[in-house]
Amino acid sequence: MSLKGIKDQTYYEVLEVSRAATPKEIQRAYERARETFAVDSLAIYSLFSEAEVKEIQEAVEEARRILMDEELRRSYDQAHFQTETEAATEAPSETREVPGEKKASLAFSGLLFNTVREAYRGKDLKEVRERMGVEREAISKETKISMKVLEWIEEEAFEALPPLVYLKGFLKSYAQSLGLDPQKVVEGYIHSMEESRKK
Amino acid sequence: MIWTIGGGKGGSGKSFITTNVGVCLSKLGLRVVLVDADLGGANLHTFLGISPPALSLSDFIKKRVAHLGEVLIPTAVPSLQLLTGAQDLLNAADAKSAQKRRLVRSIQSLNSDTALVDLGAGNSLSVLDFFLISDGGILVVTPEPTSIENTYRFLKSAFYRRLRHSVSSSSVKALIDGAMDRKNEMGIQNPSDLIRRAMGMDEEDGQRMAEEIETFRPNLILNQVRSKKDIEIGFSIRSACQKYFGIHLHYLGYVAFDQEVSHSIRRRQPLVLENPGSRASQCVMEIASKLAHSHKKSTPLQGYEPQGH
Numbered sequence: 001m002s003l004k005g006i007k008d009q010t011y012y013e014v015l016e017v018s019r020a021a022t023p024k025e026i027q028r029a030y031e032r033a034r035e036t037f038a039v040d041s042l043a044i045y046s047l048f049s050e051a052e053v054k055e056i057q058e059a060v061e062e063a064r065r066i067l068m069d070e071e072l073r074r075s076y077d078q079a080h081f082q083t084e085t086e087a088a089t090e091a092p093s094e095t096r097e098v099p100g101e102k103k104a105s106l107a108f109s110g111l112l113f114n115t116v117r118e119a120y121r122g123k124d125l126k127e128v129r130e131r132m133g134v135e136r137e138a139i140s141k142e143t144k145i146s147m148k149v150l151e152w153i154e155e156e157a158f159e160a161l162p163p164l165v166y167l168k169g170f171l172k173s174y175a176q177s178l179g180l181d182p183q184k185v186v187e188g189y190i191h192s193m194e195e196s197r198k199k
Numbered sequence: 200m201i202w203t204i205g206g207g208k209g210g211s212g213k214s215f216i217t218t219n220v221g222v223c224l225s226k227l228g229l230r231v232v233l234v235d236a237d238l239g240g241a242n243l244h245t246f247l248g249i250s251p252p253a254l255s256l257s258d259f260i261k262k263r264v265a266h267l268g269e270v271l272i273p274t275a276v277p278s279l280q281l282l283t284g285a286q287d288l289l290n291a292a293d294a295k296s297a298q299k300r301r302l303v304r305s306i307q308s309l310n311s312d313t314a315l316v317d318l319g320a321g322n323s324l325s326v327l328d329f330f331l332i333s334d335g336g337i338l339v340v341t342p343e344p345t346s347i348e349n350t351y352r353f354l355k356s357a358f359y360r361r362l363r364h365s366v367s368s369s370s371v372k373a374l375i376d377g378a379m380d381r382k383n384e385m386g387i388q389n390p391s392d393l394i395r396r397a398m399g400m401d402e403e404d405g406q407r408m409a410e411e412i413e414t415f416r417p418n419l420i421l422n423q424v425r426s427k428k429d430i431e432i433g434f435s436i437r438s439a440c441q442k443y444f445g446i447h448l449h450y451l452g453y454v455a456f457d458q459e460v461s462h463s464i465r466r467r468q469p470l471v472l473e474n475p476g477s478r479a480s481q482c483v484m485e486i487a488s489k490l491a492h493s494h495k496k497s498t499p500l501q502g503y504e505p506q507g508h
Contacts (some may be wrong), residue, residue, distance in 0.1 A: 003412050003445025005391040016438060036435035043435030046348040047443050049388065056442060183427075 006056050010080060011063035014056075019081070023068060023132040024179025030064040031180075068131045120188025126154040128178050143173040150174070158193050200494055201306055203330045205318035206338035206353035208346045212422040213237075213339045215460060215470075216483065217317040218246040222469045223487030225279040229312040229494065232271065236285035236329070237319030243281060247274050248467040255284025256305065267305055276472070282309070285316065299328050313494055320349070327357045330417075335493065337418045337451065340436070342429040347436070355379070358390065358415065358444055365411040366404040371397050390444050412445045420486060421453040429453070452486040454479050 004013070012019055015029040036043050037056045044053060066072045129139065136154075140147045149170060152160045161167050168186050175185035204213045217233060225231045235241040244252055254270040264270055272281040285302060306314045316333065318326050330336040336357070340350045356379070363375045374397060378387040387393050390412075398405030421433040433450045440448040457479035463470035471480045 003391050003394055003409065005395075006442065016441065032431075032434065033438065035431065036438045041435060042342060042344060042347055043432050043439045045344045045351075047351050047439055052389065 006052075006059050009059070011059075011067050011076065014059045014063040015067070017067075019077075021067075022179075026064065026067045027128055027132065028179055030060065030068075033060045064131075070133060120185045121192050122154045122156040122189070125174060125178065125180075125185070125189075128180065129154075132178065134178075139174065139177050142177050143170070145170050145173060153189075156193075156196070158196065164190070200312075200334040201303065201314045201316060201332075202335045202337055202490065203316045203318050203333040204337045204339060205321070205326060205330050206336075206350045207320060207340045208349040209320040211320070211339050211341045211346050212454065212460075213319065214243055214246055214317050215464065216337075216339055216420060216422065216454065216486075217315045218243060219469050219471045219480070219483045220487045220490065221279055221315045222276055222471050223484050224313060224315075224491055224494075225276050226471075227487065227491045228278075229491065230278045230310065231280070232306070232309050232311045232314045233279070233281050234285050234306060234314050234316040235281070235283045236326075237317050237321070240319070241283060241286055241317075243317055244272070244283065245467055246464065247281060247469065249274065249281065252281070252283050256282060256302075257284045259305070260301075267308060268310065271309070276469075280311070282306075282314075286319075296328075299325060299332065302329070303332055313490075322353055322356060324360070327353075327360050330357055331361055335418055335490075337420060339420050339422055341423045342421060342425075342432045354417065354440070354444070357417070358446070361411055361415055362393075362408045365407045366397070366401070368401045368404050371401050371404045371408075374400065415444075415446050416449055417446070418449045418451045420451050423456040424453045425456045451489055452482060454482040454486070 006014065012021070015021075015026060015033055017025055017029045021029070034057075035041060037053055037060060039053065048056070066076050129136070136147060136150050139145070140150055149162065151157075153167075153170065153174065162170070168190070171186045171189050172182040175182040204217050207213065214237065221231045221233045233243055233247075235243040237243075244250070249272060252272045254264065254272070256267075256270060258264050259267045259270050270282065270284075272283070274281055285306075306316070316329070318330060338350050338354065340346050359375055359379050363372055366372055366375070374385070374387075375393065377383045377385055378390075378393045378396075381388070385396070387396060394405060394408055394412075397408055419433060419436060421429065421436075424430055430453050433453055437448045437450050440446055455478040457470075457477055459474050459477040460470055460479050463473050466473065470477060471483055474480055475484075
């Protein structure tokens with residue numbers, strides 16, 4: 001991809017995903033972009049002006065809004081990519097990466113670090129699921145987690161939830177089915193549960 | 200192949216990585232020369248447990264010795280040699296393009312498969328040129344704002360210098376010089392604005408600049424990583440560079456923070472030899488194997504022709 005201002009980039013380029021990206025991949029890319037271009041992100045320190053960061057943040061949010069909605073995405077694609085040839089040339093860099101540079105190659109090869117906790121609320125999981133257009137029932141079928149437990153997780157009915165050892169397993173499966181980082185979700189959810197109990 | 204290790208900040212681990220990656224590459228069967236070109240304080244010999252060498256590149260340049268091979272210092276590792284004194288040729292005050300080319304030719308003429316050049320934390324034009332001339336430039340950064348800020352400063356300077364060399368029109372050259380100052384009066388805030396403006400002035404030059412951006416592929420190593428979140432910073436830096444410069448920064452890998460690193464430096468022994476099972480050693484080995492793989496493909500990564508000032 002050549003140098004384009006953020007306003008000239010397609011939503012796929014904004015999120016650095018391919019035109020064929022699945023909702024899971026888009027959600028993951030969105031989360032990464034949101035972290036990268038957060039105001040306090042180390043990675044953008046001293047590089048962008050405040051106005052540029054704001055512009056990118058807005059583009060990232062808009063890209064997610066359009067690409068996570070099946071209808072809106074279809075209309076967007078129709079308006080922006082008239083032919084398949086054009087679509088192919090628009091494929092962003094992520095699809096043309098040098099072998100060995102994929103994220104997996106930098107996988108966390110068994111090294112132990114202190115993981116920084118991030119809050120992951122039930123409503124966040126619900127929002128991601130709804131944005132992906134996935135019914136709770138489908139998640140239940142895929143993960144074998146009962147509908148009731150899924151509802152308790154999303155509604156944060158902490159008192160009704162099963163013991164921690166089971167809850168962690170459920171959260172992990174739920175996160176995986178949404179294409180989210182299971183460890184982040186488990187730790188974030190437990191963290192927000194503990195915070196809520198303190199209050 | 201010549202790899203240059205630069206950018207960032209003093210203390211980010213460039214010399215440690217140069218030495219230890221060099222040892223790993225030689226263990227992988229390559230003939231390696233480590234070149235010390237750190238203007239701020241050349242001390243690769245200390246990382247290798249060698250006394251300050253009596254002979255340096257200057258002795259060859261000043262014809263005190265007949266062959267360049269005579270100034271190469273052997274190390275405890277077979278097929279790993281050290282060349283010191285390269286910083287004298289990169290001295291900012293008088294380095295001419297001929298001298299830079301001479302240094303490259305000298306390194307290329309050595310009987311080796313790969314050279315790793317430690318450029319130190321310098322930001323002078325000569326250092327930038329050498330970074331750009333090499334087959335692959337590697338930035339070493341730690342997950343701290345000071346290190347990241349310095350790395351971006353280095354990268355911006357290298358980026359604009361590369362663009363400047365690619366154009367022929369003096370007015371576009373002047374435009375690039377002006378754009379390097381963020382507070383310029385031309386309203387050019389970022390490389391994207393610059394390309395747009397250059398296209399308007401001279402389409403051919405604008406096109407050349409766009410091509411240069413496509414082929415500029417520096418590498419990144421994140422050092423002293425303490426958490427998963429730190430590892431992610433490498434990917435974020437890659438994204439930030441894509442958005443800001445339009446370049447594809449190759450995230451070569453990360454090195455875990457490890458107390459064993461400072462212990463090995465104190466003992467003046469390469470960590471990968473002394474403690475190959477340590478976390479940091481494993482990370483360095485992974486990076487070295489990627490470089491060895493690039494070496495097999497033998498594709499120059501940056502495609503930059505050295506020119507005068």
